Amino acid sequence: MSGSASELARRLGEHAEAVCREYLSNGHRSGNYWMVGDVRNMRGRSMHVRLKAVGGKAAGKWVDESSGEYGDLLDVIEQSCGLVDFREVTDEARRFLAMPQPDLQSRPSVAGRQSAAARGSPEAARRLFAMSQPIAGTLAERYLAGRGILLSPRERALRFHPGCYYRDLVTGETQTLPALIAAVTNLDGQITGLQRTWLDPSGQGKAQLTDPRRSLGDLLGNAIWLGRQPGAPVAVMAAGEGFETMASLKVVMPALPVAAATSANHLAGLILPPGCRRLYIAADADAAGRHGIERLSQRAGQAGILALVLRPHLGDFNDDLRHLGPAHLAAWLSDQFVPEDAGLFLPPG
Template sequence: MTGSASELARRLGDHAEAVCRAYLSNGHRSGNHWIVGDVRNTRGRSMHVRLKANAKGPAGKWVDEATTEFGDLLDVIRESCGLIEFRDVADEARRFLAMPRPEPQSRPFGAQRQPAVARGSPESARRLFAMSQPIVGTLAERYLAGRGIVLSARERALRFHPGCYYRELVTGKTQTLPALIAAVTSLDGRITGLQRTWLAPDGNGKAQLDDPRRSLGHLLGNGIWLGLEPGAPVPVMAAGEGFETMASLRTVMPALPVAAATSANHLAGLIFPPGCRRLYIAADADAAGRHGIERLSQRAGEAGILALTLQPQLGDFNDDLRHLGPAHLAAWLADQLVPEDARLFLPAG
């Protein structure tokens, strides 16, 4: 640990209980320890943070008895906020301690900067995904349920982070909020990026932010896949821009693999899985993504794939699901699917 990191950790230790209350809010004090589920702020009792220095060691040191993980309060900030690079962790620690940022130091001539994970890179996305947890029983599951979306617990693309780092682009101010994390993957299942949807503290809707949804990583050609088995042939699939649109279709057709490309331009460049014969493209009523639909249809035709457009009744398929109900949405889709697909993917009756 560098001297600056050691100093930050020591100063955080001087305010250990305040740090725990801010970043491990799902825990509680018990004697000289803060008790919580883990360093990612999960409810539970296996992680103990020392609040005051004693013969066993300095304040701020912690250990998770369930996983044998251990560390200091900089690790708490990193993991609970979903930060990747130390400069971001240090900035957040200084913000909490109300310390100014250090002046940048020039490097000696010929000195090489240590390699770091680039912000917004696929590796950064993979690390943040690994820091997150399954959505079962979390605010992310509550958020999806509030939008009428019910997905299998086996969906590997979705995770939850209880305190994902958010920086306002104009002011630079930072805060931590719960977030739904959706992995963007290539067809072989490798994470190339992800999409973060910051949630209201109670999970009832998105957070009150100017842009509560942001993506990072390599998105073009890839997508948020639901129901994809890496490398397996996908004879029939559906694709569209938004995650919630595609998750709504997956809710009423749980056996149909779907991909959310995250934008119209990325939809136009989606890579087709092996063995694809039919592609259903989900449209929005406002036709804002018409270019992406037209370009994807053209590319599908050139690849020998039959492309068919699915139209919602309201603004998008999530509006249909929430306001009209899954049975009505299924009936509406039945007339737009090839009869063979309607029998295969829609519930009987």
């Protein structure tokens, strides 16, 4: 049996309706077609998948009348699961078909198909971000609201994927789960990476996984930016490791540009925007991120930037926001800000 991509697509076509029920679950059968909103499994009727071969036309082929996209069932698996590596697509197809996984030397050929982005590359990050949707009205928005994080709809760094692919790094088992997608960008606003936070489908916080949050792409020097226009100078800003920490500060200071570097090492290497005069670095109550804070403070000082460390009242600033409330958090921060900045960014009183 051939291990080529075309052979996998043909085998999937033999079970087209079962594939659609698994990966396009928001659709329904209508005659010889499966109707759904799009290849990412949105609700609607603009995309139709042929379920049985007719007049020489193969089963499993699909077209989206709205966008003009078309393809086969491998594309359905790739897009609906949010996969960014072709090996993952074929692995998932083989899992569905209950076929044995090949060794590395006999991986399926990608001849005749568009090359997939390299695993973990900036292009892979951009593709997954493009596959996702705005968070308004989604489980991602509900998750953030449950953490006390209510952001302006103008924040374009955040997206939602209803069925993002997750692989257990120990067992190799795979599943698809909803995920909050946060874009990591450079100072020009170009996506270089992203962070995925897998969510519990029931809406009860993060998914019950060993590592429900993972990043990919080029992260060093870049960040999840909130409240900054690409390429624009920034006089005053805040930076820290975690996205939820920085988003919590953004809730009480909506005019302040903030950057989440995703880790202590990446915080240490954060590239600061031109024109920056004061940098507030968010710390956690523990000392895990001390290296990143000290290194970034040193680099800022060498560049003539005043660096000041913000310390939470509880474990981190999201704890402060959730348990003490935005007014208490703003009051707690007021004594840690330069008076000029406190008057500019913090609410009166």
